[in-house]
Amino acid sequence: MYRLTVSLVVLAVTGVGAQVPSHQPARPARAGSRVVARVNGVALTEARLKAALGALIPFESFHRNVSPARLAELRHQALDDIVDEELQYQEGIRLHARVPDAVVQKEVDALQQKFESRAAFDAALARSDATMADLRRELQRRLIAKEALQQEVTVKCTVSRADAEHFFRSNPDRFVVPEQLHLYAITVGVEPSASAADWDRARQRAEEVSGRLKTGASFQEMARTYSTDATRALGGDMGFLHRGALNDEFERATHNLTPGVASAVVQSLYGFHIVEIVEIRPPSRKSFAEVAADLQRDLTSKRCESMQAAWVKSLRGRATVILATAEL
Numbered sequence: 001m002y003r004l005t006v007s008l009v010v011l012a013v014t015g016v017g018a019q020v021p022s023h024q025p026a027r028p029a030r031a032g033s034r035v036v037a038r039v040n041g042v043a044l045t046e047a048r049l050k051a052a053l054g055a056l057i058p059f060e061s062f063h064r065n066v067s068p069a070r071l072a073e074l075r076h077q078a079l080d081d082i083v084d085e086e087l088q089y090q091e092g093i094r095l096h097a098r099v100p101d102a103v104v105q106k107e108v109d110a111l112q113q114k115f116e117s118r119a120a121f122d123a124a125l126a127r128s129d130a131t132m133a134d135l136r137r138e139l140q141r142r143l144i145a146k147e148a149l150q151q152e153v154t155v156k157c158t159v160s161r162a163d164a165e166h167f168f169r170s171n172p173d174r175f176v177v178p179e180q181l182h183l184y185a186i187t188v189g190v191e192p193s194a195s196a197a198d199w200d201r202a203r204q205r206a207e208e209v210s211g212r213l214k215t216g217a218s219f220q221e222m223a224r225t226y227s228t229d230a231t232r233a234l235g236g237d238m239g240f241l242h243r244g245a246l247n248d249e250f251e252r253a254t255h256n257l258t259p260g261v262a263s264a265v266v267q268s269l270y271g272f273h274i275v276e277i278v279e280i281r282p283p284s285r286k287s288f289a290e291v292a293a294d295l296q297r298d299l300t301s302k303r304c305e306s307m308q309a310a311w312v313k314s315l316r317g318r319a320t321v322i323l324a325t326a327e328l
Contacts, residue, residue, distance in 0.1 A: 037079060038322045039086045052078035079323070087315040089141055092148035099143040107139045108132075153311050157304035164296040168288045175286045179243040181254060182279040184219055184236040187229035189271040206265045206272035213262040219276050228271070240281065250275060 034046040056074045057066060066074070115121040125135065168175060188206040190199050209226050213219060223229075223236030231238055246254065250273070253263040259277045266273045 034324075036324045037083055038320075039083055040090060040319050040321075042086060042090070044082050044086060048082050049075070049078055052081045055081075083321055084312050084316075085142075085145055087312065087319055088145035088148050091152070091315055092144035095148055095151055097144045097147035097151070099140050099147060103143060104136055104140050107143070108136060111135075149308065149311075153304060153307045157300060157307045159296055159299040159303055161292060161296055164292060164299055165288055167299060168291065168295060172285065175291055177242075177284045177286060179283050180240045180281040181243060181246075181277050182240050182281075183238040183246075183250075183254070184223065184276045184278060185229065185231065185238055185250075186219070186223045186227045186236050186274045187231075187271055188226065188273075189228035192269055203265070203267070203272055206274065210262065210265050210274055213274065219262060236276075240279075249273065 035043045036046055036049050037044045053075055056078055057071075112118065112121045115124065125131065186206075186209060188202045188209070190202045205226065209222050213222060220235030220237075223232060227236055229236070244251075247268065249266045249268045253266045253273070253275050254277060257263055257275070257277055259280060262274050262276045264274075266275070
């Protein structure tokens with residue numbers, strides 16, 4: 001179950017010899033050691049590329065269902081990912097980023113805990129043709145890249161509450177809740193592929209229900225008795241829905257519909273429906289207090305993504321990246 005979790009880390013280190021810091025000894029070349037790119041002279045191997053591709057297509061069955069063109073596209077994306085990761089790692093080294101052994105051990109422990117036993121964990125390493133030293137080296141490498149990102153982007157991209165409030169005041173239309181309708185519905189469902197006779201019978205049933213509603217029958221009772229929708233148990237209660245979020249049939253049915261009055265029978269791809277509005281909430285404007293936390297988080301996320309993209313672009317601009325001919 002957890003083999004993939006470790007394999008994506010461990011497979012990446014099966015060709016790690018050319019990628020470790022200069023003070024660490026290189027390992028002999030192993031399976032998957034074909035070079036697919038060089039980043040500032042550092043070789044990136046086929047094994048690392050396969051690991052990154054595995055993260056994009058996480059299940060083996062997906063590979064069988066991906067077209068050759070799409071697979072080639074994903075392979076190029078994976079290649080970009082490992083180049084960017086290597087650039088961030090190298091920048092971490094330049095910034096003298098340090099990852100304590102205790103932090104690396106914590107990551108190792110977290111991986112080990114996903115297995116039933118240490119023996120199962122060791123077996124997963126063995127299947128990936130990697131050692132514990134390989135795994136620790138790869139985890140340290142990723143943590144150094146993460147530390148570089150932290151120093152250059154994460155600590156600088158947080159949007160303050162004051163900035164979020166300024167955005168809120170400058171964009172009032174973004175924080176308006178549209179009109180909401182509290183709807184009840186009765187559905188007489190029909191399979192789209194059903195015969196014309198089945199559709200006719202369903203329409204007749206819906207028209208009968210509509211007739212009973214017009215003579216004073218309870219909408220909720222009719223829903224509990226005749227509806228085939230999941231809301232049947234709730235008497236057809238669909239809750240509050242934003243105007244504009246309904247399907248086309250329901251939008252037309254509720255247009256100018258008076259609350260408390262059942263609509264005419266409406267046909268959709270899935271059968272026949274009768275709807276009733278029980279309450280209308282007019283459009284309203286949210287207060288800053290209501291949206292502050294989510295807005296600050298969303299603005300921070302967007303700013304961090306933008307700053308990270310710009311940072312990686314600058315790293316690429318200063319780097320020498322050579323792709324193997326087969327990868328171009």
